[in-house]
Amino acid sequence: MKLGKEEIQKLVLGGLLLIGLVYVYFNLLLAPLKKQQAAGRQSTAELGPQIVNAKGQLKRTAELERTFSERTTVLRQVDAMIPEGSPVAWFPTKVGDFLKRQGIEKVTTKINTEAAEKDMPGFRRLSWGIDLAKVSYSQFGNAVCALENEDPLLEIRTLQIDASRDDAETQRVTLTVNNLVKQ
Amino acid sequence: MALRINLYHEVLKARQLKRRDPLKLSIYGLSAIGALFAIYYGVELGRMHAIGSELARAQAEFAQIDPKAKAAKLREDEMNIEIRKSEIVTRRMEDRFYWAPMLEQIAQTVPREVQITRLTGDVSGDTVHKCTVVVDGLSAGSDPRKVAEELRTALAEKLGPKYKGVTSNFKSLEDGTELVLLDGKQMATASFAINLQFITGEEAAPAPVPRKKR
Numbered sequence: 010m011k012l013g014k015e016e017i018q019k020l021v022l023g024g025l026l027l028i029g030l031v032y033v034y035f036n037l038l039l040a041p042l043k044k045q046q047a048a049g050r051q052s053t054a055e056l057g058p059q060i061v062n063a064k065g066q067l068k069r070t071a072e073l074e075r076t077f078s079e080r081t082t083v084l085r086q087v088d089a090m091i092p093e094g095s096p097v098a099w100f101p102t103k104v105g106d107f108l109k110r111q112g113i114e115k116v117t118t119k120i121n122t123e124a125a126e127k128d129m130p131g132f133r134r135l136s137w138g139i140d141l142a143k144v145s146y147s148q149f150g151n152a153v154c155a156l157e158n159e160d161p162l163l164e165i166r167t168l169q170i171d172a173s174r175d176d177a178e179t180q181r182v183t184l185t186v187n188n189l190v191k192q
Numbered sequence: 193m194a195l196r197i198n199l200y201h202e203v204l205k206a207r208q209l210k211r212r213d214p215l216k217l218s219i220y221g222l223s224a225i226g227a228l229f230a231i232y233y234g235v236e237l238g239r240m241h242a243i244g245s246e247l248a249r250a251q252a253e254f255a256q257i258d259p260k261a262k263a264a265k266l267r268e269d270e271m272n273i274e275i276r277k278s279e280i281v282t283r284r285m286e287d288r289f290y291w292a293p294m295l296e297q298i299a300q301t302v303p304r305e306v307q308i309t310r311l312t313g314d315v316s317g318d319t320v321h322k323c324t325v326v327v328d329g330l331s332a333g334s335d336p337r338k339v340a341e342e343l344r345t346a347l348a349e350k351l352g353p354k355y356k357g358v359t360s361n362f363k364s365l366e367d368g369t370e371l372v373l374l375d376g377k378q379m380a381t382a383s384f385a386i387n388l389q390f391i392t393g394e395e396a397a398p399a400p401v402p403r404k405k406r
Contacts, residue, residue, distance in 0.1 A: 016213075023218025030222065034229045042236050049243040056250040063254070063261035070264035070271075077271050083285075084278035129277045146299060154292035161285040168291060170311040177307075189281070 087189070090162060096120075096135055096190045104139060107159075111152040115142035121185065131192050136166070141182040146170070149182055162189040287393050289321045294351070298327070301350045305339045305374065306331045317393070323355070325388040326363065332372045336382035340365055344386050355390035363387045 092099045101118035108116045121136040141149065149170070156163065167185040198204070210216075291313065302308060310328040315321045327347070331339035340362075348360035368381030 019213075020218060023222065026218075027222055027225070030226060030229075034233075038233060039236065042233070042240055046236070046240050046243050049240070049247045053243070053247045053250050056247075056254050060250065060254050060257060063257045066261040066264050066268070067257070070268045073268055073271050077275070080275045081278045083282045084274060087281050128280050130273065131277070132281075146295075150292055150295045150299065153295060157288070157290050157292055161288075164284075164288045165291050165315075167314045168312070170308075172307070172309045189284075 087162065088191070091189070091191050096188070100135070100137065100188060100190075104137075107156065108141070108152055111155060112148055113141055113144050113152055116140070117142075125192075126189070129189075132189055133192055135188050135190055137186050137188060139184040139186060141184070143173070143176075143179045144182055145179055149180070163187070284318065287319055287321075289315045289323060289392055293354070294323075294325070297350050297354070298325075298347065301346045302329075302343065303339065303346075305333045305336075305379075306343055320391060320393045323388075323390050323392065327386045327388065328384070330368060330372075330381050330383055332374050332379040332381045334379065336368070336380050337365060340382055340384040340386075343384075347386060347388055351388065351390055355392050358388070358390040361387050 092103075097120055100120075104118050105116045117140040119138045119140075121138050123133060123135050126132045126134055144152075153165065157165070164187045165184055166187055169183045171181045171183075173179050173181060294313075298308075298311070306329050308327060308329040311325065313323065313325045315323045327343075329340075329343075331337070331343065333339045344360050344362060348358050351360075352358045363385035365382060365384045368383050370381055371378045372381055373379070
């Protein structure tokens with residue numbers, strides 16, 4: 010079949026139309042769609058681990074919550090042990106009353122220093138000087154034993170026992186104790 | 193044989209030519225390709241829709257779970273602080289230095305020939321306690337220095353099994369000028385100061401390594 014000039018022109022035109030169609034289809038229609046698909050897939054893939062982490066966090070917290078009460082029993086007990094109010098108001102009275110029950114009179118308690126507990130937010134450490142004017146060694150030993158056993162927040166840091174020149178049976182004792190209190 | 197003459201051959205030829213029109217064939221071809229492209233595009237649109245749905249579902253799930261996870265993280269941090277505080281306070285209470293047993297041991301060690309005139313004690317450190325105790329006193333006897341020496345060694349032996357690194361040294365040991373009456377006899381005296389040092393407690397376990405963030 011022999012093609013005429015007009016037919017050749019029509020074929021060329023058809024070819025150009027085909028090229029145009031392919032270009033428009035791939036570049037203006039399919040490419041943005043593929044790009045959107047890739048972005049959607051990537052976003053979904055990125056969200057996957059985040060969802061897994063979030064679920065893991067919820068699980069870890071629930072597990073910790075389950076054992077929390079048991080693991081903080083001591084802290085709650087300590088919290089209940091510390092009276093409300095300024096320690097200067099209650100600590101000297103508490104020590105005086107305690108030592109009076111042990112048979113020791115003439116007790117003077119004064120605050121020395123005060124420092125925040127860096128490892129324990131919400132608590133501070135107070136240092137006190139306790140002076141026992143007249144006490145026998147055995148009486149003092151028993152009182153120290155009882156004090157150390159009954160008040161776990163109290164720690165004796167220094168002590169000085171001086172024999173009395175006038176009375177061989179009694180000594181003068183000076184203690185420095187640290188005590189943990191709430192902020 | 194009959195002669196057949198095709199009087200319409202020109203009309204037929206024109207029809208044939210029209211049927212084989214390249215433009216028409218091109219349009220058909222283009223239409224077919226266009227239809228294929230449209231079908232493929234439709235498939236891809238469907239796929240895109242599925243991906244979008246999956247993404248929306250994931251985003252909705254994340255939007256729902258993320259605030260809860262953030263709140264849980266805060267709660268976990270709070271609980272960890274409280275647990276750590278509880279552990280610290282427990283360790284401090286358990287690792288305290290107890291003076292009463294030590295005072296008892298000193299009292300058991302001091303013989304009747306010795307009078308303690310002053311006893312000072314100091315403890316330093318939170319987990320490992322370094323303790324220093326100075327015992328000042330007067331010893332009496334035919335050889336008061338020997339009595340003081342026996343007290344020094346007896347103190348070291350008494351405290352040795354209970355505490356670590358016990359050392360017992362004389363800070364001073366001097367003959368006294370005064371005489372004392374002991375068991376009805378006048379005895380010479382010596383004044384002494386014994387320096388006792390020892391260690392109690394154990395190093396705290398190192399803090400756990402924080403978990404790596406994923």
